[in-house]
Amino acid sequence: MTYLVIFTLLICLFIFCYFFRNKNGIPTNWPLVGMLPALFQNFHRINEFFIEIMEKSSELTFLFKGPWFSNMNVIVTVDPSNVHHVLSKSFGNYVKGPKFNEIFEYLGDGIFNSDSSLWQYHRRLAHSFFGHPKFNSIFMKKIWEEMESRLIPLLNNVSKHGVEIDLYDTFKRFTFDNVCNILLDYDPKFLSLDLSPIPLFQAVNDVEEVIFRRHAMPTSMWKFMRWLGVGEEKYQKDCQMIYDFTNKMIAMKRAERKLDNPKEESEVIFDNLLTIYMNEVENHTTPTNSSNGDEFLKDAFLNFFIAGGDTTSVALSWLFYLLTKNPHVTNKIREELNAIMVERDDDDNNDDFLRKFTKHKNELVYLHGAVCETLRLYPSVPFNHKNSIESDILPSGHRIKPNMQIIFNMYAQGRMKSIWGDDCNEFKPERWITERGNIKFEPSYKFSVFGAGPRICQGKDMALTQIKIVAAAIIQRYDIEVVQGHQVVPDVSLKLQMKHGFKVKIVRC
């Protein structure tokens, strides 16, 4: 009898809420389950869903209410002043926090998953690497070597035989090779002429999908599913495959170190990042809470490998997709490249692409605009989150309770009329160029695709340069045509990858 009364009451509540549901675009906050039904219903198109909510409610921030007793009340914001506040001004009050650490457990004690002194430690080591005076020239040389020896010959081959190629998969192989070559000084050669499938990539995708799904569930729910073993076996196997790869890389570097004669201090010009971490482990100068050196190295390397591996390939793929839709932009980039890198060059050696690129890269304003515009419309990392320590009030007036989650949706931020204007859905590199023809600066809290403040992406400059080198070399040589009937759609996951890849034909121009 009691159950019947409760059941009838709940039905009445649902009917009441249905008729009195929010008509201002904010999802209905149902009794017991909060806004979870709307989230589940729209999960497959979550980024578009956030745009709709923000646009309909004409606010740039909203409070997502989770189920009762679930601690799933989340502030979702795209408001630049809130981004600035959380990521910069009140940086000390907003951390990754325990919820993030649990969801991303597979990243262990690496930079992404750490706060306070452990994060400062990683940040300092990484800065000694990315901020080294030799870093830029070394990494550009490595990118160009791989382009010259493998990417361009592959594209030449494909264009010669008129066959289709998945450009997203190709870029992914290229950038994972690149990131290993830069972080480890070792090229695993994922990019090869035969393009045989790489199970490691599938494992990374699958793990990221599981982690992404965890965002849409109360912690107790995904933990319960894990306890039941739902999807767990596959997840554990995928994680293990990724760990096996990182451990193999570490073992290989260890073996190399044993063979190498110890170098004189003056001989060491530039250490790769893993070597920097290994020196720390050998000198016992790692943070005290990481007792196992190998485990610590695995976490450290894995985080940089994941950060740099697939993010630039996603950006490159969307750039070329947008160029296929906007051939006038391709033509303008080509004109700029020809005018600046070919005609304006006073040196006789016209084949030396890398030297010319290095010399003129800051003058390639239109190319820069096209890259920023791509990242605005298709940010490789579409969302980011932080957790509050103490209560606070955001510049938008929204109240923050202690231990509350704040999600920034960079995909929605880039497509807000109130932030970027009525033409925000158009691909316009001109948006990034001043009237005087210089690069237009946009603050990182408005264009927050690389994050902002003290935790801004450490690979930002490297990624932008990498995208521009590859784009310039390809645009000067080829036209890209999407294969007829092939659907290019974004996937919903931690990264904005292309769901069905990017099948194209390459035509020599």
Ligand code: HEM
């Ligand atoms: C288009 C390419 C890329 C995009 C859009 C991107 C975006 C981001 C974002 C949104 C964050 C999170 C910032 C935060 O937690 O507030 C981040 C962090 C980071 N990124 Fe990138 N990234 C890119 C490429 C790279 C590359 C190539 C590397 C080099 C290995 C890299 C290394 C890092 C590192 C180390 C962090 C952690 C910073 C920290 O927590 O202190 N990223 N990136």
